[in-house]
Amino acid sequence: MINRRVFLRNSGLAMVGAGTAPLWLERALYAAGTPAPRKKILVAIFQRGAADGLNIVVPHGESAYYGLRPTISVPRPSSLGGQAGKSAIDLDGFFGLHPSLAPLKPLFDQQHLAIVDAVGSPDPTRSHFDAQDFMESGTPGLKSTDSGWMNRALTKPVGKVSPVRAVALGAELPRTLRGAGAAVAMQSIGAFQVRDQKAAAEFQKMFEASKDPVLQATARETFEAMAMLQSIQKQPYTPATGAEYPRAPLGDSLKQIAQLIKADVGMEMAFADIGNWDHHVQEVGQTADQGKLADLLRTFGQALSAFWADMGDRMQDIAVVTMSEFGRTAKENGDRGTDHGHANCMFVMGGDVKGGKVYGKWPGLQSHQLYEGRDLFLTTDFRDVLGELVSRHSGNPSLQGVFPGYRPKFLGLV
Amino acid sequence: MRRKAYWGLGIVLILAAYADTASFSKQISADDRIRQALNRLTFGPRQGDIEQVKAGGLKKWIDLQLHPERIPENPVLIEKLKPLDTLTMSSKELVRNYPAPGIVKQMVAGQVPFPSDPDRRLLIQKIVKREEAKQGDAAAPPDAPAQDKLAALLTPDEIRSLRTGTPQERLAALEAFPHAKQDEVIGALPPGMRQGIFAVAPPDLRRRIEFTGGPAQVVARDLEEGKILRAVYSNRQLEEVLTDFWFNHFNVFLDKGADHYLTTEYEREAIRRHVLGKFRDLLEATAKSPAMLFYLDNWESVGPNTPAAFAGGPKGPRRGLNENYGRELLELHTLGVDGGYTQKDVTEVARCFTGWSIDRPNLGGGFRFAERQHDLGEKVVLGVKISAGGGEKDGEKVLDIVARHPSTAHFISKKLAQRFVADDPPPALVERMAQTFLKTDGDIRAVIGTMLESKEFWSEGAYQSKMKSPLEVVVSAVRASNGNVDFAQALVNQVAQLGEPLYRKIEPTGYSNTSREWMNTAGLMARMNFAVQLSGNKVPGVTVEQTDSSTDTALGSPEFQKR
Numbered sequence: 022m023i024n025r026r027v028f029l030r031n032s033g034l035a036m037v038g039a040g041t042a043p044l045w046l047e048r049a050l051y052a053a054g055t056p057a058p059r060k061k062i063l064v065a066i067f068q069r070g071a072a073d074g075l076n077i078v079v080p081h082g083e084s085a086y087y088g089l090r091p092t093i094s095v096p097r098p099s100s101l102g103g104q105a106g107k108s109a110i111d112l113d114g115f116f117g118l119h120p121s122l123a124p125l126k127p128l129f130d131q132q133h134l135a136i137v138d139a140v141g142s143p144d145p146t147r148s149h150f151d152a153q154d155f156m157e158s159g160t161p162g163l164k165s166t167d168s169g170w171m172n173r174a175l176t177k178p179v180g181k182v183s184p185v186r187a188v189a190l191g192a193e194l195p196r197t198l199r200g201a202g203a204a205v206a207m208q209s210i211g212a213f214q215v216r217d218q219k220a221a222a223e224f225q226k227m228f229e230a231s232k233d234p235v236l237q238a239t240a241r242e243t244f245e246a247m248a249m250l251q252s253i254q255k256q257p258y259t260p261a262t263g264a265e266y267p268r269a270p271l272g273d274s275l276k277q278i279a280q281l282i283k284a285d286v287g288m289e290m291a292f293a294d295i296g297n298w299d300h301h302v303q304e305v306g307q308t309a310d311q312g313k314l315a316d317l318l319r320t321f322g323q324a325l326s327a328f329w330a331d332m333g334d335r336m337q338d339i340a341v342v343t344m345s346e347f348g349r350t351a352k353e354n355g356d357r358g359t360d361h362g363h364a365n366c367m368f369v370m371g372g373d374v375k376g377g378k379v380y381g382k383w384p385g386l387q388s389h390q391l392y393e394g395r396d397l398f399l400t401t402d403f404r405d406v407l408g409e410l411v412s413r414h415s416g417n418p419s420l421q422g423v424f425p426g427y428r429p430k431f432l433g434l435v
Numbered sequence: 436m437r438r439k440a441y442w443g444l445g446i447v448l449i450l451a452a453y454a455d456t457a458s459f460s461k462q463i464s465a466d467d468r469i470r471q472a473l474n475r476l477t478f479g480p481r482q483g484d485i486e487q488v489k490a491g492g493l494k495k496w497i498d499l500q501l502h503p504e505r506i507p508e509n510p511v512l513i514e515k516l517k518p519l520d521t522l523t524m525s526s527k528e529l530v531r532n533y534p535a536p537g538i539v540k541q542m543v544a545g546q547v548p549f550p551s552d553p554d555r556r557l558l559i560q561k562i563v564k565r566e567e568a569k570q571g572d573a574a575a576p577p578d579a580p581a582q583d584k585l586a587a588l589l590t591p592d593e594i595r596s597l598r599t600g601t602p603q604e605r606l607a608a609l610e611a612f613p614h615a616k617q618d619e620v621i622g623a624l625p626p627g628m629r630q631g632i633f634a635v636a637p638p639d640l641r642r643r644i645e646f647t648g649g650p651a652q653v654v655a656r657d658l659e660e661g662k663i664l665r666a667v668y669s670n671r672q673l674e675e676v677l678t679d680f681w682f683n684h685f686n687v688f689l690d691k692g693a694d695h696y697l698t699t700e701y702e703r704e705a706i707r708r709h710v711l712g713k714f715r716d717l718l719e720a721t722a723k724s725p726a727m728l729f730y731l732d733n734w735e736s737v738g739p740n741t742p743a744a745f746a747g748g749p750k751g752p753r754r755g756l757n758e759n760y761g762r763e764l765l766e767l768h769t770l771g772v773d774g775g776y777t778q779k780d781v782t783e784v785a786r787c788f789t790g791w792s793i794d795r796p797n798l799g800g801g802f803r804f805a806e807r808q809h810d811l812g813e814k815v816v817l818g819v820k821i822s823a824g825g826g827e828k829d830g831e832k833v834l835d836i837v838a839r840h841p842s843t844a845h846f847i848s849k850k851l852a853q854r855f856v857a858d859d860p861p862p863a864l865v866e867r868m869a870q871t872f873l874k875t876d877g878d879i880r881a882v883i884g885t886m887l888e889s890k891e892f893w894s895e896g897a898y899q900s901k902m903k904s905p906l907e908v909v910v911s912a913v914r915a916s917n918g919n920v921d922f923a924q925a926l927v928n929q930v931a932q933l934g935e936p937l938y939r940k941i942e943p944t945g946y947s948n949t950s951r952e953w954m955n956t957a958g959l960m961a962r963m964n965f966a967v968q969l970s971g972n973k974v975p976g977v978t979v980e981q982t983d984s985s986t987d988t989a990l991g992s993p994e995f996q997k998r
Contacts (some may be wrong), residue, residue, distance in 0.1 A: 148759055150942045193934050194955045206957040215960060217967045223988045224963050231993035235954055236902075240993070243956040355747070 061338050061415050064278060064291045064328075065171060065197065066271070067157075068321070068345035070298035071149060074365035075351060075397060076305070076314055077122070078138055078379065082115035085386035089352040093305040093359070095119055107308045112136070116379045120310045121318035124326035128370060132377035133329070133336070135369045135434050139381045140401040141347055145393075147361035149299070152346035156403060157197035159424050166425075168200030170404075171290050173423045174411040175202040183287025184245035190274035190293045198292055205246050210277050213250045221247075253284045264331035267323040271295040275328040282335060289415065295321060298345060302356040312357075325370060337372035340414045340435065344403060350395050351386055363396035367406055373414060373435050380432045405429045458896030459861045469493055471898055474998040475855050476500055477672035479911025497887060501711065501880055503671035512668035515920070518638040519657040519664075526700045526725065526799030533650040535695070537797070539563060547798065558646055561618065584623035588616075597628065602635040610640070622647045633922075634975060641922070655689060656924060658699050659937045663923040663930070666910040677710035677879075678702065679906065680854055683945035685721040685768060687730040689938035693796035694729055698938060700799075701726035714847065714877030715838040718768065722760075722834060723802045725793045731943065733760035734796065738789040738810025746807075756810075761785030763943045769837040771846035780817055786810040787821060787829035844872035848882060850948060855886060856897045858949040864891040899997045902950035905933030907998060908962055912969055912990045916979035925975040929965050934958045959996075966991025 079095040080086050087094050096108035098117050103109065109117025110126050116138065118126060128134035144161035146152050155161040159170025175187060187204035189195050194206040207213040215221035221244075228240030258280045266272035274293035281288045297317060306312030325341065332339060348365035364384075370376070384390050384398035392398040408429025411417045420429055463471060469488050473480040476497070488496045499506055516522060521529055530538055532550045541547040543563055549556045585594055596608035597620075609632055612620060621629065621644055633644050645653050662679075669675050682702055689698050705724040709717035721727045728734040736757035737743045744754050761784035765776045790809030794800030804827040813823040817840070821832050837843055848868035852860035864886070871878075871885040886892055903911060909930050913920065920926065930937055934953060940946055968974050970987035989995060 148762075150944075154942075192932065192936075192957065194957065206955060208957070213957070213960065215963045215967065217971075217987070220963070220967045220988050220991070224991055227988065227992050233993060233997070235950070236959075236993050236996065239954050239956060239959055243959045246956055247960065 059338050060287060060289050062282060062289055062291065062340070063171075063174070063410055063415050064275075064293070064339060064341040066325075066341065066343045067153070067195070067197075067292070067294040068298050068343060069149075069153060069294050069296040070300075070345075071152070071347050071349055071361055072298040072345040072365065073300060073304060073314060073349040073359050074138070074345070075348065075359075076309075077119050077318065078112075078136055078366040079109040079117045079119060080115065080138075080383070080386065081109045081111070081117045083383075083386050085388075086351075089386060091353070093353045093357055095309040104308075107310045109309075113379060115383075119315070119318050121315045122322040124322045125368075128326065128329055129377055133370060133372065133374055135374050135376040135378055135380060137367045137369065137380045137401055137406050137432065137434075139364045139384050139397055139399060140367050140406060141364045141399050141403055143399060143402055145363075147347065147363075149346055149361075154196060156344060156346050157195060159197075159404060159407070160426070163426075169195070169197035170407060170411075170423055171197040171292060172200030172202045172204055174407075174415060174417055175290060176415070176417045183289075184242055184249055185281065185286050185288050187290040188278070188281060188288055188292070190277060190291075195292055195294065198290070203242050204290075205242070207250070209273070210250050210280060211254045214247050214254075249286055253280065253286065256284070260327070260331045261333055264327045264329075265323070266327040266331075267320045269295075269320045269324070271320060271324045272327065275324050276331070279328055279331045282332065282339065295324075300349070301354065301358040301360060304358040325368070329370065334372075340369065340371035340374060340410050342370075342406065342410055343368040344407075348397050351391055351397055352395065363392045364399035365397070367403065369406065369410070369434050371414070371435070375434060380434065401432070402427070402429070405432060406434065409434050456861070459857075459864075459891045459894045461895040462890065462893055463895055463898050467898060468893055471893060472497060474899075475892075475901075476676060477914075478666045478675065478907060479914045479998065481914045482917050500671070500673035501884065503674040503711070506670050509668050509670045512664060512670075515664050515668065516661060518642060519661050521654050521657040521699060522661050522703070524699070526697050526801075528799070529654055529696045529699060530797070530799040533654050533696075534559060535651040536649075558618075558643075559650070562650070565622075585620070588619055588623055597624070602631050606632050606635050606640075618643060618647070630975070651695060654696060654699065655938070656927075658689070658702070659927040660923040662906075662937055663910065663926045664920060666906065667913050667918070667920055667923075674707070674710055678707050680851075681710050681717065682706050683940070683948075684850065685717075685727065686940055686943055686945035687726045687938075688941050690941075691730055693793075693799075694726055696799050697724070697726035697729060697796065700724075709879075711880040711883070712878075714843075714872070714879055715834065717879070718838050719831070719834050721768070722764070722788075722830065723791065725796055725799075725801060727760070728791060728793050728802070729796050731760035731763055732757045733785075733788050734792040736760070736785060736789050736791075737808045738786060738812075741789070741808055741810060743805065743808040756782070756785050756789065758782060758785040760788060764833075765837065767943055767945075769846065770840055770842040771849075774840070774842035774846060776817060783814045783816045784833050786812070786814050787816065787825075787833045790827065791830050838877055839873075841869070841873065844869040844877070847877075848872055851882065852886060853948040855883075856889075856892055857900050858951075861891050861896075864889050899994075901998050902953050903996055903998050904946065904953060905930045905935035905958070905962075906937070908933065908996060909965065911998070912966065912995070913977060913979070915995075916970065916990065918969070918977050918979040920977050922976035926977060929961075929968075929974065933961045933965065962996060963991040966995070 075086065076093070076095055081097045096103040098109045098111035099105040100111060106120055108120060110120060110123060111117045112129060125134055142152060142155050142161045144152065144155050157169050158166040160166040172187065182203070184203060185205060187198050187202060189198050189204065189206045191206055192208055194204060198204040215224060225244050228237055231237045231240070260266065260276060260279065266276045271293060278291045278293065281291070300313050304312055304314045306315065309315065328341065329336060344367050345365050348362040349359035350362045354360055382400040384400050388394065390398060404424045404427050408420050408424055409431040411423055412420055413435045417423060469485050470480070472493060473484055473488065521533060524532065531547070532552070532555050534542065538547055539559060539562055542549050542559065549559060597605055609617060609620060629644060633641055636644060645656060665675050685706065687694055687698055687701060689695060701724050705720035709720055737754040739755060746754070758781055762781045764784060765774065765781060766772050770776055790805045792803050792805040792808060794803040806826070809826060811824055814821045814829065816833055816836055819836055821829055825832065845865065849860060849865045852865050852868060856864065867889065868882050868885050872882050875881040891897060909926055913926070927937060935946055946952055967987050969977065969979060970981065970990055972978055
């Protein structure tokens with residue numbers, strides 16, 4: 022607590038100079054002065070392109086899996102005859118992790134990582150665009166929703182509000198964070214500034230005087246966020262020992278989310294994405310630890326485990342959830358790949374998460390058990406997972422507003 | 436406090452809605468009419484444009500813009516487009532002259548002929564050699580640091596000569612090497628040094644520098660740069676604005692596989708040709724374009740119970756119907772989401788289009804009707820029966836139905852009005868435009884004519900009400916400051932930074948035509964940064980005139996974000 026206040030005062034005084042303190046600083050100082058409980062943080066990671074859940078969380082106890090994927094399956098764990106490093110890492114005797122996700126195994130064992138399987142959006146679409154749109158809006162089948170579930174999940178602001186309450190790493194504000202609540206997109210913390218200070222001051226004056234109320238309000242948010250982020254940027258960031266973020270966009274994104282969290286600037290929602298999961302061709306190489314999926318999962322697993330290591334005790338206040346628009350066909354196609362499918366898996370990681378378990382009802386992979394005769398059947402709605410996190414972790418009491426027309430059924434994840 | 440502010444804003448917005456009717460009938464002054472025309476029908480006024488339009492007469496100017504073929508093109512633009520030779524090539528030529536690695540392999544294997552142009556052939560053979568060297572030397576790290584690569588090629592003195600002095604001196608040092616060695620050196624230069632030399636290099640050398648980044652990349656670069664150059668320099672401004680509008684309406688995504696090589700021809704032949712023509716022609720051009728067939732997967736769509744569905748053998752994968760194009764045709768290209776169609780219509784439309792395919796998309800092939808994929812049965816689309824056995828004609832019948840549908844007339848008119856008049860265009864205006872659409876069999880020029888003759892277009896409600904898109908703000912800034920664009924890649928990057936990566940909207944919706952799309956903190960900040968960079972002449976490849984010190988913020992001002 023003391024550290025935080027000192028930081029705020031230092032950085033704050035450094036930037037205020039002449040004139041009045043910016044609004045956000047006033048808010049932050051105010052917040053620091055009151056012994057309010059630390060804000061819970063929800064981090065969502067979107068795997069764009071439809072990740073192949075069946076090769077990520079491998080149902081090695083299901084013999085149909087090996088029948089459907091004669092050349093691209095992940096072999097049974099080494100305890101069952103598989104080759105170490107090239108086969109599934111057993112979780113519970115039935116499911117196993119892809120070998121590239123080895124860094125996540127300890128988190129599962131320590132019961133901080135939960136997996137939900139056969140989960141996803143109930144909408145039957147196999148269009149990336151539609152399915153991502155539905156998952157981000159949180160209203161499957163309803164295109165007219167103009168805001169995202171994550172924005173709606175922001176609780177009614179009490180008192181002062183941080184300008185970086187909801188942050189997306191990336192050039193554009195994703196669908197899921199659009200809406201009435203203030204949210205910012207940034208490519209990086211350091212880049213979020215007008216690089217010429219004199220010009221910045223002039224711009225601020227001009228926009229403040231603008232007759233366009235929306236432009237004026239957006240500009241105000243922009244300048245507040247800039248001031249705050251610049252003050253964070255002044256402190257060089259060194260991740261905790263052992264936290265080695267992979268050199269990849271997701272690694273960079275999670276590292277900056279970590280930096281924002283440690284700076285205690287009132288962030289409650291963070292969003293990052295990782296693309297290129299659409300593996301129609303050459304998904305798997307000669308062995309399961311090679312090929313496009315294996316490479317991408319390596320980055321994915323390393324990024325998550327680095328974030329975990331970096332956050333340390335703070336993980337108590339954080340939940341990370343991953344999702345992808347839909348799964349992929351149960352059967353492999355003719356190009357060592359898979360096509361657009363239906364249900365998928367989600368990862369939930371956090372201090373208050375009841376991990377070490379694969380949640381969800383397994384529907385089976387026998388041909389009569391498949392969705393439309395080809396895909397993993399869906400037994401859990403993705404809103405059940407998100408709804409529980411929004412409600413029990415983030416403490417939003419009104420799920421009706423977040424997922425209109427749906428009543429999430431909690432799995433007991435937190 | 437915050438909630439009160441939102442309340443306040445809400446009331447303002449509601450009042451604004453009531454005031455709309457009045458503001459859309461109140462007419463603007465004669466001078467403002469000229470500004471309005473230039474803001475909406477061009478990528479922003481250049482210095483002197485207002486006076487020029489005034490002198491020649493606004494009506495005459497508009498009439499010319501509606502008939503671009505009567506406007507002589509700007510010789511400056513023609514000169515600047517010359518080096519971008521991919522822009523005039525067919526998809527087939529692109530694939531062969533600027534091959535992706537896979538195609539290079541096929542050339543080596545003798546499956547695809549090398550390009551006929553000897554220089555081009557030489558360049559590609561060099562790529563092959565480089566690849567072979569990499570393969571043979573598997574032990575070496577895949578990417579040796581640039582310094583080591585340079586050191587292996589040149590003496591320390593030679594390296595120093597490339598590092599020191601003015602850009603021109605560095606260029607001279609590079610050009611002093613024999614021709615063949617130049618290419619090797621270019622390939623070994625660290626990106627910063629390469630960019631420095633690029634900035635001062637003559638066109639031919641620039642081309643070779645670009646080629647080192649991989650020939651496939653040149654195709655995308657030319658397309659993006661060409662778009663910026665045309666937007667800045669073309670005398671046929673309305674045609675450019677409309678090409679942007681219609682491409683966005685019939686969006687395809689450049690980075691989706693074969694579309695990398697199909698998009699250039701798509702924009703040139705399917706879109707640009709028809710921007711002021713008949714909607715039905717434009718629609719068919721897109722429907723039959725390999726770019727669209729590939730983007731929305733129709734080329735792979737197979738009717739159930741057709742020979743193609745069982746081509747994988749009794750145990751092989753069963754191919755099936757793909758509804759992607761059928762759905763977007765109705766939802767996004769013609770009727771609109773509330774246009775009165777059902778899921779059943781989507782499926783029926785998709786059945787009609789089975790067989791509309793591509794003759795080898797990866798080789799830049801054209802439209803092909805694949806009989807074996809076509810569903811021969813009877814279909815019913817929007818209540819209209821399409822008899823069995825129609826073959827390729829089924830799809831054309833669908834286009835006839837949807838292109839002339841009242842919902843389409845309304846949907847297209849509204850979208851045009853949204854782009855050119857206001858985010859929430861007055862319904863009465865949209866209705867009049869839709870009537871013209873129906874009366875003229877979808878004559879786009881006539882529909883735009885109705886819009887330009889309306890009181891709403893020239894009203895206070897419309898004037899300065901639109902937020903510029905990133906492309907519009909970047910190009911209009913260059914035009915307003917009389918900028919000279921030597922090369923446009925940095926401007927291309929700026930447009931992407933502001934949130935509108937060109938040819939890279941992944942969703943078939945295209946970018947929105949309303950302010951909402953662009954009104955966010957990151958975008959706004961990027962706009963301010965761009966303004967400062969541009970007026971400080973810090974955008975590589977662009978030189979602007981500096982009039983006075985206030986310009987550096989003027990281009991980032993709230994007023995300049997509007998049009």
